[in-house]
Amino acid sequence: MLPKAEWLASLPQVVVVGSMLVTDDGGLVLLVQANYGTCAWQFPGGWLDLGEYPTVCAERELAEETGLDCQAAGLLAVMWHSPKESTGGRAVVQFLFDGGRVPAGSSVRLQGSELSEACWVRPAEAMALLDDKRGAWLEAALRAQQGEPVQVLAR
Structure with missing residues (x-):
């Protein structure tokens, strides 16, 4: 039997991300575009701070990146990413929470150090902007909003 410290060191390390799906009264979905990495369209969110709960993250x-103040109403979908070099050999688990609805025309104040753009789009338009994995994540989230079970997607 391994000593506890060795056993703990042997466990997989996981990075956790908390993201938010926010829609407006007209059914438009909020997407943001990062100004780093692949500059992909995505949902507002980021890595958990040490000791932080995923909904709080x-x-x-969302507040840091967009200036919107929404409560995480419930879990809509989870994305699992296998360990890779870009995450230091760590796996990544991303939680997508329901941020509820905001009034149509709500303004977004972008965090310029991380984001270059934001847009409110219909779900079909969002699917065209998102990469395949985030598109599948959105589809799963929209189904969960309609009462279907929360899905865990693997990437």
Whole structure:
């Protein structure tokens, strides 16, 4: 039997991300575009701080990135990413929470150090902007909003 410290060191390391799906009264979905990495369209969100709960992270990241203050109403979908070099050999688990609805025309104040753009689009338009994995994540989230079970997607 391994000593506890060795056993703990042997466990997989996981990075956790909290993200938020926010829609407006007209059914438009909020997407943001990062100004780093692949500059892909995505949902507002980011990595958890040490000791932070995933819903708190999603709410904090939404406020930091967009200026919107929404509560995480429930879990809509989860994305699992296998360990890779870009994450230091760590796996990544992303939680997508329901941020509820905001009034149509709500303004977004972008966090310029991380984001270059934001847009409110219909779900079909969002699917065209998102990469395949985020598109599947959105589809799963929209189904969960309609009462279907929360899905865990693997990438």
